[in-house]
Amino acid sequence: MPLLALAISYSTQAIAENAPMIQLDIKAQRADLALIEFAKQTEQTIVFSFDLAKQYQAQSVFGYYSQLDALTTMLERTELDAVVDQDGLLSIKLKQINRNDNNMKKLSGVSAAVLPLLMATNSQAVNAQEQGADENIEKIAIVGSRVAGRSVEDLPVPVDILSAEALENTGQTEVGRMLQAIAPSFNFSSSSISDGTDALRPATLRGLGPDQTLVLINGKRRHQASIIHINTSVGRGTAGTDMNAIPAAAIKRIEVLRDGAAAQYGSDAIAGVINIVLKDAEEGGKAAINYGQYSEGDGETVNVDFNKGFALGDDGYLNTTINYRDRAPTNRAGLHGSCQFYGCTELDDGTLLAGDPRELTVERDTFRIGDADSQQFSLIVNSG
Structure with missing residues (x-):
């Protein structure tokens, strides 16, 4: 692992040292908007999570900077770091914290690059969850x-x-x-x-x-x-x-x-x-009733949900869900245009000549195309 870390760090420094100075004019704003503006002005592809970046405020950058220097200035007061991997891909990640080391590695200038999250292990993800950072870690x-x-x-x-x-x-x-x-x-x-x-x-x-x-x-x-x-x-x-x-x-x-x-x-x-x-929650629950219909006035639907979690011993759970859905039918067929009785004549222009007088008053809504009438009851029990 140290050899791999050294190779990535060396690659990052080489990219930074050869990077040209670019004139930038980015105002202080939300971090995700600032990163988008940075990508436009530098014509540089940058990978980052919108949900993560929008939680922070970036500082303004005005003047000539290298790409890493500009990102360092922008993200100085946030928990975000700019990372370049061995393939030269520029991305924004959360700062890494090593529990066995009291020192936090930060991106400072060009040479002190933080190792990317691409090498994060499952145990690191678990540690992040224990710290209450569920909304910031990857799914x-x-x-x-x-x-x-x-x-x-x-x-x-x-x-x-x-x-x-x-x-x-x-x-x-x-x-x-x-x-x-x-x-x-x-x-x-x-x-x-x-x-x-x-x-x-x-x-x-x-x-x-x-x-x-x-x-x-x-x-x-x-x-x-x-x-x-x-x-x-x-x-x-x-x-x-x-x-x-x-x-x-x-x-x-x-x-x-x-x-x-x-x-x-x-x-x-x-x-x-x-x-x-x-769902595997061992406590809490949810009850909901939904009602709706189509703008045509049909397809009236009533949906009732109930979910509740129960604890089984110290580590077990039992999660139960009951659902009832009643959906009325829909119809988009339109009126039936053909003859209903014997003796009806259809002209070339589509006009119907009724040989049988009942043809003039017969019901034309004789066909249905749409959702069927449906009632469903479901019971789901999940335990472990």
Whole structure:
């Protein structure tokens, strides 16, 4: 490890010493806005977290500076550091604190570069959580790697971490539609006049079949549904997983691996992996009632959620969620325009000549295309 640290430090110094002086004019402002302005004026790619940077205030920089000197001045009174890795990538990280050393390494001028967070270990992430810095550390993913608990930034494949808050903010009441609203490459198609497919909708990743997306619950395989989509709908001839069987109120977060992972998980993960992590709190809870309908006046939906956590002994937990959803049907079919009785003649311009007088007053709203009437009750118990 010391040899590796020395190589990175040397690379950083070499880049800094050869860096030209650049004229900058950046006013004092929020750190994320200042970093964006720095990137524009220097035409330099810089990697940083908006959620992290917006918590700090950057100082003004005016005059000629090297890139590292300018960032040092801007971030002097914050907990952020500018880091250049061995490949020359410039990024903004939290300052590193070594618990076994009373000295904190800070970026001062050119030569005292702080080692990047790219080498952070799982134990460092745990220490950061113990210090109450949950909102500043990187999110940890279960899927996408054989190494458990890797940081999303370190994963070689695209993984989305969707929190319960992000799912709730979509305004949807079904997990499938929540994912469709915020997860790239995920499609939760609606169909009509497709028998059971109307109720158990096919969920797909990257346009592949529903049975080629692996769905996990707490890292374990979720069973597929017994229904086979046999009509001319998305996923015809396959049996996928019912995404709506798990209520959103029971979900802590959802991890979506948007890449083929058949070599790691099997042939049912050709399109990718969706890992649903259930809530595991041992105390507290939530009760909510949602009501809404479409602007057309139909599709009235009532959704009731109740979640409560209980402690089991000293280290155990039991988290329970009850959900009830009542959704009224929708109809977007319009009026039926063809003849309803024998003896009706249709002219070339579409005009109907009624041979039967009943044709003039017959009901034309005879067809329905839309969501079916649905009632769902769910009970989820997660313990450990």
